[in-house]
Each structure stands twice: as C-alpha cells, then as structure tokens.
Amino acid sequence: MTLYLNLAELLGDRIEQGLYRPGDRLPSVRALSQEHGVSLSTVQQAYRHLEDQGLATPRPKSGYFVPASRQVPALPEISRTAQRPVEVSQWDQVLEQVSSAPDERTIQLGRGRPDISVPTLKPLLRSLSRLSRRQDLSGLTYGSIYGDRSLREQVSRLLLDSGCQIAADEIIITTGCHEALSAAIRAICEPGDIVAVDSPSFHGVMQALKGFGMKALELPTDPLTGISLEALELALEQWPIKAIQLTPTCNNPLGYIMPEANKRALLTLAQRYDVAIIEDDVYGDLAYRYPRPPTIKSFDEDGRVLLCSSFSKTLAPGLRIGWIAPGRYRDRVLHMKYMGTGSTAQLPQMALAEFIAGGHYEPHLRRMRAQYQRSRDLMIEWISRYFPASVKISQPQGSFMIWVELPEGFDSHRLNRELRAHGVQIATGSIFSASGKFRNCLRMNYAAKPTATVEQAVRTVGELAAQLLAEQAG
C-alpha cells in the first residue's frame, strides 16, 4: 500500500473510533507531516482520499474537519403507479425543459448536463481540433451507417468493464442515447403495444412512447433497488407486454443501482415471458463504487437485451454520440437508425476513438466519480439545511442528480414558475411520469462545481418550496 493510503487509513480509523468527533478540526497538514515523517504532499493526498470517502471536509484557509453529523432526510415513497397501461402526456412541460439553451443568467438545476469544464477533457478538445484540420477530410464525409470502425472497437473494449463481451460488429453508433432508445423501441414495438417502465422514468423514453403511439405501464419502483419484481411479474401475467425499458444502474432520476440479483431475476422473468429488455446504461460508468456494477446485458444469453448508452453524461453531451448493442434485433435497429438520421457525424466519432485509445477515458471517469460523489454529499447537506423538514430525498449511488419529494399536494410546476424571477430552474417531477404523477417532486442536478452561487440557488429552491407549502397549509 502506498504511504498516503496508509496514512488515510490510520486517520480514518481514528475518526471512526470517535477520537476526532463530528465538527472537530483535524490535525494540520504540517503537523501530520512531522508526526509521520512523510512529505506535505503525501498528507494532502491522504486528506483528499478521506474527502472522497466523506470522512473529512476541507474549509478554505482553516484546514480539514470531521463532517458534522446531521439528520439525513428520509427516502422518497415507493412510487404508487397507474394500474394499467396509459398513453403518455406531459409533452408541454418537457418542451419547456429542453428548449432552454445554456444561459448565463439562469442556474439550470433542472437539466441533465455533466460538468464539462474539467482538465481531463482537454485531450478530447485537442483531438477534435486537430482532426478538423486533417488533410483527408474524413471527418466531413458520410461514414458507414454502423458508425466509425475505430470507435466501435473502443466501445467494445469499454464494455468489458460492465461485464459485457460484445464484438465491435455488434455495436451501432447512434446520435446520442436518445437515438439508441428511440430506435430500440421502434425496432421492437408497433403502435398500440405496451412497454413496462420504471417509475419515475426518463422523459425521453416517455415521449418516444407517446410519439410512436405506444403505451407505458409504470411499475412501482423502490428508491434503493429499482423496479419491483413482484409487480413486474404480475404485470407480465396480466398484459401483453412487448418490452421492459429501464435504467437499472445509476437510475435517472432516483440514482439507485439495482442489485445484481435483481438484475438477474429480471432477465429470467423476461426470458420466461419472452419479452425484450431495453437497458439504458447512460450513467452506468458514473457509479461511485469501483469496479462499476454489471449491466443486465452482461448476463444476456439469447440477445434479448438491447443495451443503449452514450458519452453524453460521462464526457460531453454536445457531441451527440451514443451507441446501441442491439443483440438479436440488429437489422431492425439499423433500419430504424437509417430512417431517423442516416449515418452519424464522423468527426466526433474519430475524436472519441482517439481519446479512449489514448487512455484518457478512465482517468477522466475517476475524477468525475470522485467529484460527483463529493457534490452529492454537499447537495444532501444543503437540502437538509434549506428545505422544509418534510422533504424526502433519494440516495444517489452514481451520476449527478437527486430526486426531491415534498408532501402530497405540493406543486412543483408552480415552484418552477416562481423560481424564474430568481434565475433558478429545476426539473418538475411530472415529466418523469407517463400519467403526470410526481407533481409534488422535483429533480436537481449537482454536476456543476459546488460554488456559493449554486448553494444559494438550492437555498432559494428550498425556501420558496417552504413558502409554497405554508401557503398551501394556510
């Protein structure tokens, strides 16, 4: 073990044994360096490690402290869901959400943007810049409908981390995860067909179901373990379900990671009732635990799982590069992809392939995982501090979003409207439901650097929520 890990372990033990107590100032870097005969930078590394584990908190100019113990709000309720397949609504609210461009005057806590202002992305920018000027102009012409060969090979390699052995030939590059999901749905379902979904669930999928005339069956979903398998089995008995669509790893918006046993059990159910699984893994690589959890796809034996993902959350959404490993549905998916957009842009594919092949993907992920985990802790602290005591929140195990539940009857649309005057925006809960549930909920993003401005924005949301609740009661 390296020096700094030794030291971190020692300090961690002392904290956990209560030698240093919540709120205490920890020994200074200089003091520890002298005490243990190690360099200042080794101590600093040790503190950073403790910070990643949530055992130490830096305060500017005054050193490290043991985080204050605090009351963490309770978990949201298990979603009660519509008892039958419904046609999807809520397009107006989604539209409001996605029509906003990045905007300096508004703190957009509502959108699913990752932090892209980090130095570990620099090599990607350099590749983009250099490839743009390449003599053979290969970035400017139509590529193959399957996508760039070199990128497909890199994606195939990355997939090993989630337990998948999928050859480059079995991967199709898409215009973001959106297109992967949309092509998957259309490849399997006809208008009128029923798709079972987790609930709350990503609005992009909801709107695709709506647009293609399919029905969503929202299943009760546990905020720690995901889709209820009992409810799923009952539903499979009762309805002619064509596909199950879910985001089992670092769920959006609930942030849970479905346990491996549940993933396997879900696959077994899908086999028994012969339905396809559309697995969205767009946040999977951002799980705070390492190694990252396996996908359902990694257990798939007969090609019934269509794995959809992209670089939008791990790297940069503006590139619009995603992929699908469509299993046995490859030909249909390809057809849907062709008629939707033709081939995918070449230049970003080439740059991404270079970035990954150059070994830049893993270090970037490592950094983002640690950053997002720290920010999650801060976000939880802020919500505990600034929101009404009745608030319930999710416990995100990855990615950069938190789900906030307020008491029945609370109106997050009204909240969002009133936040406008304060230059703050959140995602209202009902866009995550086919049938407009979760109006009392909201989703906030903690990807951006946790500055005082962001803290102030969260505070504004909390205080305004309290005010609306009080009005409601009064």
Place this chain on the structure above:
Amino acid sequence: MTLYLNLAELLGDRIEQGLYRPGDRLPSVRALSQEHGVSLSTVQQAYRHLEDQGLATPRPKSGYFVPASRQVPALPEISRTAQRPVEVSQWDQVLEQVSSAPDERTIQLGRGRPDISVPTLKPLLRSLSRLSRRQDLSGLTYGSIYGDRSLREQVSRLLLDSGCQIAADEIIITTGCHEALSAAIRAICEPGDIVAVDSPSFHGVMQALKGFGMKALELPTDPLTGISLEALELALEQWPIKAIQLTPTCNNPLGYIMPEANKRALLTLAQRYDVAIIEDDVYGDLAYRYPRPPTIKSFDEDGRVLLCSSFSKTLAPGLRIGWIAPGRYRDRVLHMKYMGTGSTAQLPQMALAEFIAGGHYEPHLRRMRAQYQRSRDLMIEWISRYFPASVKISQPQGSFMIWVELPEGFDSHRLNRELRAHGVQIATGSIFSASGKFRNCLRMNYAAKPTATVEQAVRTVGELAAQLLAEQAG
C-alpha cells in the same frame, strides 16, 4: 458589365452563330488580348466563363476548342408507376449501399457524396478547429432543442435566395435532412396513411415510410418537369392521401428542376385537397442556373409546406446538420425531433453559423455549381462514349448525379455485383422505388474531380453493362 463578360458574350455569340464550329480551335488568349486591347487574364476569365456555359473546352497545351457536337443519349422514359399505394420494400439493397464507409480501393459512384476537397471549405475547417478549443466549451454541451440561434438566423437569411421569408423562430435545426424528412413524415402521418411521392425517389424517404408503416403512392414523373400534375390530381381524387413528398429542385435521382408554374399548380392542388407538402430542397442551392429557382415553400400561404434541407450536399455531409421550416406543423415536428435524437450537436452548428456569417457560403456555392456543371458535361460525354447505344440518360440541371436507363430486363443488381471485382460501385435503380421498379436503371455520382481514374470507372460500368446486355440477348 465587366470586361471579361463582354468578351465572353461576344465569343459566345460567334460560336452560336456558327462562326466557330464544333471541334474548331478558338483564338488564342494572346491573339484575343491584342485584338480587344484587354489583359491576358481578362481573356482567361472570359474563357473560363464560356467553359462554365459549356461553350468552350480547354485542351492541355493547345488552347480552347468549341466542344465537339455529339449524339446525346435520349431521355429516360416517364416512369410508369404502380397504380395503387404500396408498402415499401428494398431495405436490403439500401443497406448494402449505406453500409459502405469511404474506401480508397473502391470508386463509389453510387453514394451521394459531394466534393469536399475544395479550398472554399477551408474556413469551415478553421472554424471547427478553433471552436473546438473555445474556453467556454459551449460546443460540448446540450443546446436548445430548436438549434443554435445564430445558425437559425443564418439559415433564415440563406432562405431568401429561394424566395422564402422565414424567421429564425420558424426554423428547427436537425441531424441532417434525413431527420428533417423523418420528423416531417411522422408529424403528419399515422401508420397506414398514404403519401404520394415522385418516382424514382430518394430512398431515405422510402425507407422512412416503410419503417413507420405508411404507404407510398408513386406518381408518374417526367424526367424534365417532375411529378405529373394530371396523375397527382387523379390520385388525390381517388385516394385519401395525407401528404405529397417530393424533391422538385435538382431532383434526386433525375436532376430536373420542376418549372415554377408546375410548383404553383402543385401547391394549388394541395390546397384544394387539403394535404401537406414535404418539400426536400437539399440540392436546391446547387442549381446550375443563377439565381436559383424558388421553392414551393416560397409560394406557401397557409403553412402547409414543410421545407426540409441540409448542408450535406452544399458543404459537408459528415457534419449532419440540416433544418426544417415546418410551417403550421411546428409543435408536432419538434416533438418528433426530440424523441428521435434530442438536441442537435452544437459544435458543427456554431462553425456553420460562422462560415455563413463570414460570407464564405456564396463563393463556395459558385465554385461548386461551376465544377459540377463541367463534370456533368464530361459525364454525359463519357456515357455517350462508353455505354451501349441503347442507353438513356437524365439531363441534370443541378447537383451531381445522373440517372442511367438501360433496356427493359437489364439487371443493375447483377451489374453492381460484378463491378465489385473491378473496385467500382453504382447505385442500383430499384432502391429509388417503393415497389422495386427501375431495376434496369442506375445512378452515378459526378461530384469527385473528373480524373482519368473516374473516367476509367465509368468506362468499366459501361462496358460491363454492354456485356451483360449481350448475354441477355444471346
């Protein structure tokens, strides 16, 4: 008028009056310079202008000649079309076509790629390269679902050239023209609905109709003037047609420009029967005549025309940036776009906006129009020379594709298969039909610089076609 245009006109008149005859050598640059008291470069400019008009041909080291008069092959037949709406087939052949990546060993005469190796595109590459490295990283994040504001403003400005006054707000940026067409179709039609199309017709639209479960009604189409208005009217009487989809300006694959009177008459019919028009203008700016012809959209009064286009043919297809001016169908189109791909990549949008705002679009177009027109003449010459005498060809008025018809019973699939051994590829005619017609036809691209290698490839196609025809007869 400038000096060189004066001189060009004078020479052009003499040629047309027969003073210089086909095959004659024209006066030397030096002689004309002395005769008219103008500079050598003015004479050279005049000759280049004549060349663009097809009135003079340069021969290396021996000056300019009047083009030899030659037997130009006849026009293709007016398409006989299926008499009723059909479900679309032919996906296998389209797939074969679009799965090919750019490949140095094959001369791909079949794909719709423009020439991107020209210096007038350099500023676009510079913008891409510079914007990739911009500090604010705005190229890497999600943009608005409508597209980048600055690009929408530039597109709005460009649309003035085709007679359209369309505000930036009425334009949605898409992932290529593919997405524009696909969103337009889904915005208007339900599965089972009938769409009237020109015939032959772009395979992307055919495949979208297939994928969404709609039916195509192929209308007889004149190789010089486009869709037969009589046939359209009869069809509108007889069938519950939802939309008319066509490429009236520089048609793919036939290359005609529908006369303005026909465009107006078609719109009147659409109004009378209350159907939408999906107008594909992806090649419109590449009309050889200047100013370019107006779109049907430019006559639209009640928002029933959905104008679809992109920069794929005028600038660079690999960017995957297109747009749609959806008229009264804006909200539905936006929904379809959202569920298909979410927002469109930012970086290429920003680079394109800079390129157009910087005044680089028009000079580039001017150059491409002239180059493609010259190449068309050469292509016609090569086909006349190398193909069997029974060949019929289109007379492209813009863009960079020619349609070649061989006698009934000729099999272009077999031709394409046998061409593989020669490293040449063409587009088979049947992918341009919903019902597999035009098997005796093929499409060739003349965008690439007309080198000896390209000439040899065309010759190979012609000679192999002759051979297959002979076998067929024997």
